[in-house]
Amino acid sequence: MxxxxxxxxxxxxxxxxxxxxxxxxxxxxxLPALGQTRAVSTASIPFSFTINGQQMPAGDYVLYRVTQNIYSLRSRDWSFGASAMVYTDAAAKMPESSKLVFRNYGSTYLLDSFWTAGSSQGLRFTRSKAEMSAIALQTNAATTSVLLASANSLALKH
Structure with missing residues (x-):
């Protein structure tokens, strides 16, 4: 040819x-995953938080699956957003509702994981070096869950 x-x-x-x-x-x-990005779920997050080193304000967000190991959280109007690598994790107890889980250290909230109702597998978000440093300085962490307005069970199928 x-x-x-x-x-x-x-x-x-x-x-x-x-x-x-x-x-x-x-x-x-x-073209890398350009047409393959799909919305997985939506959530209204009432506090500012960090994902992969990116500070995000409180607001309504959509979680997108970019690739098998990369998810993106974007504000509904796309003015804020960040992507992070994820890895699967097993729940000790199957969640009754779909949710995003945040670890909070004082007034700092870090996006930790995504869980779908009725599935024992969840997705954990990897942390940036800055987040790891902040975690090392804190000794007590609490978790805060935000229920998802909608969740797609296809999100966890690889």
Missing amino acids: ITSLLPRLCSQRPAFRLGSLLLKVLLFLP
Whole structure:
């Protein structure tokens, strides 16, 4: 294919030739998860919090699955957002409701995990180095759960 394409490109004007080649290359490149991002759940979070080092204000959010191991939490109007890697974790007790769990250290809330009602598997969010440093300085942590307005059980299927 390439050998038959080169003579035709060489016979055309240079600007057109470059544009044509670029277009053909772009058509065949895989686009990483661009059309695959899907909303998993929604939540109204009544306090500011941190996800992957990004400070987020209180508000209404949508949780999106970007890839198998990356989730994104975005405000409804997309003015705030952050993404983080996740890993699966098993619950000691199956949750009765879908929820986001936050660890709070004083007035600092860190997004910890996402759980779907009726599933013993959940997703834990990885922490940034700054978050790990802040956690190391604190000795007592409490958890705060925010119930999800909607949750998609497909979120945990890999």
